[in-house]
Amino acid sequence: EVQLVESGGGLVQPGGSLRLSCAASGFSFSTYSMNWVRQAPGKGLEWLSYISSTSTIYYADSVKGRFTISRDNAKNSLYLQMNSLRAEDTAVYYCAGDRDYTFDIWGQGTMLTISS
């Protein structure tokens, strides 16, 4: 079964840091480009970051300089290191597999709450 499973969400104080993980199974992870997408409560989808199979990386302006995407193909895993967290970073964070500019595989999401 093709699957992405996010983990690492929780409650963090403003200014804090956290690393999200995304475990892939059932498909050739190393050949897939991967993304992080978030959804604030009651809001729409927001693309955050992209990493290609060869580790070319892009970020949305809203997280550039604060978030770092990485991958470990040997572990079939994707990561998002988040620093200097703000209240507006509160959201469900999804990892999504990207084939030919299409997000065709999605995880179930992990919730991050930024609050003191």
Add this chain to the structure above:
Amino acid sequence: QSALTQPASVSGSPGQSITISCTGTNSDIGGYNYVSWYQQHPGKAPKLMIYGVRNRPSGVSNRFSGSKSGSMAFLTISGLQAEDEADYYCGSYSNKNTLWIFGGGTKLTVL
């Protein structure tokens, strides 16, 4: 960069057809055939429904179809069913300072 523009809500009765629009610019929808549509039920992850403007993934009903004209994309759902009630998001590749851009989402209500 601002999100792609979608109507906040659309509605239709069972059996009817509806169309959701998604308006972008020449930097995204108008410049590339990398438009996709996602369905999201409450509390669930998005699901790919249309990719490459008009292509359906395996397993998606042929009641769902996509099209594009200039900088606007469209999702049409024919023969509406109760299970189609969900939020729908368009997305597109962009050559601006964001690689990918989504629409604000459209809530479909099946009356």
